[in-house]
Structure formats: C-alpha cells, structure tokens
Amino acid sequence: MRNDILTPALNEKRHGLDWLVAQLEALNSIVDEATARRLLTETCLNGEDVDRYVEPRAGSYARRSVVRREAYEMLVLTWMPGQGSVAHDHSGSLCGLKVVRGTLTEQLYEAGPDGQVRASQASQWVSGQVTIDPGLVVHSLANPAGSAEMLVTLHIYSPPLPEVRRYAVAVEPPAEVFLRRAPSNAPTIVIIGGGFTGTMTLAHLLRETEKSSTPLRLVLIDRQPAVGEGIAYRTNDSRHLLNVPVEKMSAWPDRPDDFLNFARAGNPSIKPGDFLPRKLYGQYVRQSFLDIAKSSDGQVSVEMVRADATKLARASSSSGWVVETSGNCSFHAGVAIVTLGHRPPAEQFIRRWKGPRTRFIADPWSALVLSQIGPDECVLILGSGLTAVDALLTLDRNDRTAPLMVVSRHGLLPQEHAKEPKIAEDMSALVARWLDPTQQLKVRELVHSLRESVRTAADKGIDWRQVLDGLRPSITKIWERLSLVERGRFLRHVRPVWEVHRHRMAPAVAEKLAALRARKILDLTAGALVSAEADVDGIQVTLGCRRLSDLRRLRVQWVVNCTGPGIHYRRSTHSILRPLIEAGTICDDKLGLGLCTDADGRATDCDGKAHPDLLVAGTLRKSSLWESTAVPELRQQAAAVAKIALQALHFGPDHLG
C-alpha cells in the first residue's frame, strides 16, 4: 500500500536529520511501513542537515550514504534536471522516501508475461512529501528535463538494499507465445538460469519449434528480472566494456555479423574491432530472444518465471525432474537444462573479519552498490582481475581524492588487447605436438614451449596475443589431454598468469587505469588480507605483502570483494545443486571446476552414467572443456543443448511442422 502525507507544521523543537538517525538507532530493528512513514513525516529537514551529502553531478544522479547499519541504511540522492533511474525494484527491502528539495516524478510499472514491464501510473511528489514502498513496487524516479531546479531526496532502506534489480521496459504488447497456455500434459522443458546461455538456449528451442503443431511448454526461471543479462551484461555503467570485439560477439553461431549489425543500427560508425558497452550487449541478447519469440506461431508456450530456483530433484515417477522455486511454485520438467552460470563469490574473507559487515561489499555486481561510496572514501579492493577493473572504473570519477587500494595474490592486472586487431598465428604444428597420443602431456612442457613460441614470434615482430589467439580453438582438446594431476598443476601454478593474458581488457579501459595510476589513486599490492576489524565508520585492515616481510596496516572506509565468481566448486556451489551432488545423483569434478557431463552436456552421476533428461550448459562445463566462459563457445552450447533437449522429448521432424 502506498500513501503520501504532507509534513506537519514545525514543532517547537525541529526534528532534523540527527533526530531521525537517533530514532532509527533506538529502534535497532527492521523498519516497518508505518514507522517509516511516521518518522519521515515528523522529520523536518533543512539545508544544514543534507547539504554535505548533496552532490550535483554531470551524467547520472548521485547517491551518498548517510548511515549504514545491519537493519537499515539512509542515503541522500541528488538529481539534476534530466537525471533519472531505470525501472527497478528494491529486492524486497522497504524504501521510505522524503522529497527534501524540488519535485520528484515517479513512474510505476506492471510486470508482463514476457518478463518485461510496462508503464502504468505516474505521480509527482513535492518538497516535504513522503512515499513508502513496502518492497513490492517496480518504479523509476526522475527529475524531469524541463525542471528548473535540482532535486534532493532522502531514502531509508530496511534492510539495507541487497540489490537494485533492473527491469526491461517494453512498449509493445507481449508476443502470442507468452500468452498461450500449454495443455497440462504438454511435454515441458525447464531452463534454470536466464543469463546469456539460458536465454539463447530458449531462443534456439523457439527457433527449432517455430511451426510446431505439437504443444510444448518452455519455462525459464531466473531470479533477475531483466532476461538475457546474467552477471556479465547486467551493468548499467557504460564504462564497463566487452572484452571481446563486436565482430566476435554474435549470439548466433550461424549469423556471425548479427551483433555488429544490431550495434550499427544504432551507430553506423561502429567498426568490427570496437569494444562496446556490456549493457548494450544485454539489450541485444534480450532483443534476439524477443524477435524469435514474436515469430513463433506453432503450439509452443513460454513462461518467464522471476524467482529463485530452490530445488531440483528426480520426479517420483522417475521420469523427468521437479523444479521448485521461491513463492512455492513447482514445475514438472520432461527435460531440465541447468544454465546457472557463475557461482556466487566465495566468502573466504569472512573468517578474517571482525565487527559489523555493513562496509563489506560481498557482490560488486549488484547494481548501484558501489555508487554510495564517496570520492573522498578510501576503498580496499580484494582481487585484481576483470571484476576489480569494473569496480575501479565505477569508483573512478574526476573528483576522486581518496586512494583505491587493490590487493591480490600475484598483484597482476589483466593485460590489454592490441590497439588494432591482428590475425591469429597458425599454431597447428605446436598443437599437433601437444596432442600426440603417444606422448604424455605435461604442464611444464606446455609452459616451456609456449614461452619459446612467444619468443620466436616476437623476433619476427609477431605479438604474443596472436600466438595465444592461435591456440584458442584447440584449448579444449589440449585440456582433455591433461591428466587430473597435470590439470591440478595448471590450476595451482599457471592459472593466474594464464588468466590475465587470456582474458584481456579493452584498450580504452587500460588507458583509464593508467590515468588512475598517474593520478596516484590506484595502488596495487601483491599480497593478501590478513585481518579486518570493522566499526561503523570504517575498517582497520592488515595486509600481508608478498615482497615485504612487514605487515601493512591501513584504515579504509569500504572493502569490496572482487575475487570474481567462486572458483572452487566445493567452497561455493549453487545451493540448488548441492543436495544432488551429495546424493551422487550428479557429480562435481575432482578439481572443483564444475559438473561432470558427457561430451554433449548431459549431467552424469557418480558412476559416470549420463542422465538423458538433465543437460548442463555454460560455465558449469569448465571441468571438461576449460574454455566454457565466453560467448564464442557458449553460443555453440546453447544451440547444441536445445537440439538435444528436443530429441530427449522425442520431438522429431514430424512434430516440427
């Protein structure tokens, strides 16, 4: 329920910002709707209260943290004319908002069956007014372009915002395929995870069954509302660029120029070697799927379920699987496809952490979570891979004065892509030697001969990147030749160096980091976090440095975990898979890289027997393929897995119209 109440006339003693904070401190628990409304209504704010948090900023609106506790957080947001938020919700947190200065326009949205939202009612809130969202609303807020004044709003979130979840907004009505209802006995395919892999698997299923005369029910489950984005393309920050050039990022294996054409429709000057914003790629994936959905005019129906998949188990009939979700929904799947993608980041630091965790950002991919950090606040970033690079870009603004300290085991940042695209070297002779079945392949030999090849290439003026790119198509075959012991050696000794050369950053991103270093903002240390003692205002951290025997002690205001997706499977598994692994129904590989599958992606049990109706695609197949991370290989998997799922349901040419 939503309501607005005008601030009452001033009491004799003004209830300012300090009073509001004191009331919330005394409450020391989750704030309910009535309390939030009462407290915000009774609060009477003036310039003195909020001026130090007001931050007129070009580009996007500014968020400044006032206070952050376990039960609630308070922020001041500054909106210049023309600035606004995207459609979002508050992941179930209560949001109490008071307009301090200016006029706020709020647009509400309603969820549609295609996973998109459509605009419904709009309202305006003027200075002094209060509005409360108990945690159910999808809205966008703005200071309209025509407004003559700055807008300042005060927000209470309780519990503190776990994540601002962004929605895709549609203007057209949903396609027919989302409105059809399949008969109750229709064969069903459930896809768990709607990132790139899950969404493109669904797109291929729709393409394969475009004219199907037989009913088929397709269900896609994802906890995130904006389908197709997954972790990688969820960002709203235009400085987060793809690390693969546009010409190699088609979502379709058989239409190589598809993304290039999509991007050029918006900007004809884009060149094939350009590195584009990742948020554009998320829009492209979604559009690719929606275009296919529009042309599906057979008997297929699609359900987009926005929920957490909480359980996957064999159906009691022993045919197919039962998938349960938050909100008590249950689906019987003839075939289940697991495209859960990246594992949650491992919480390995928590053992070394004392005190409140309010200033520890566990998941830097959560939208807007970094925007509350002020330019004068010192930040410690754990990890120095591409996730850390994202965080550095978000935290870097021209007005940043405080250092951004980065610590990682080896202190290595990702290498940079070549400024101009170069042709991959022909590495077939070396690969043939490595794949020789009469020889046992050793990691030591791999590293030695690769170094040798890079040196020889450099003598001929050939860049090391061309050598690595020449190996890329054969990496899975090389991985398959390594014994378990050798794979373990690779993970322990070679992986960190391999990753920074293999997963490179766009040249424009490298330039930004160089500028940060030149401004003495970026400070990179090879070492590890030894301990962290937090109080409400900051954290006293101790770092063990690789090259110095001394410990380094410093005080920071925030610690951000940028160690990337969980690396070791047993320490960070998708919780939905854990019971199946424990029961031996499915199996994780001995090195903890992912799930065991047969060559086509069917999950295998602890005896190595494949389940014909449980398919795996995406990063969970890293154990058998190693290269199972980026779009060029995932688009192939999505196409292949869709075909296998239809075969498993005996959906042959007769059904496909």
Ligand SMILES: Cc1cc2nc3c(=O)[nH]c(=O)nc-3n(C[C@H](O)[C@H](O)[C@H](O)COP(=O)(O)OP(=O)(O)OC[C@H]3O[C@@H](n4cnc5c(N)ncnc54)[C@H](O)[C@@H]3O)c2cc1C
């Ligand atoms: C920051 C970053 C940048 C990258 N940049 C590039 C790039 O430029 N080019 C490139 O080719 N590759 C890039 N990658 C690699 C990326 O992994 C792939 O391109 C691709 O996005 C992986 O998609 P996915 O669907 O397999 O996994 P994910 O993107 O992880 O998607 C999995 C989905 O499953 C959902 N999910 C998980 N658990 C549950 C549950 N229990 N219930 C419901 N839903 C659940 C998640 O919400 C998520 O949407 C990047 C990766 C990252 C992390």
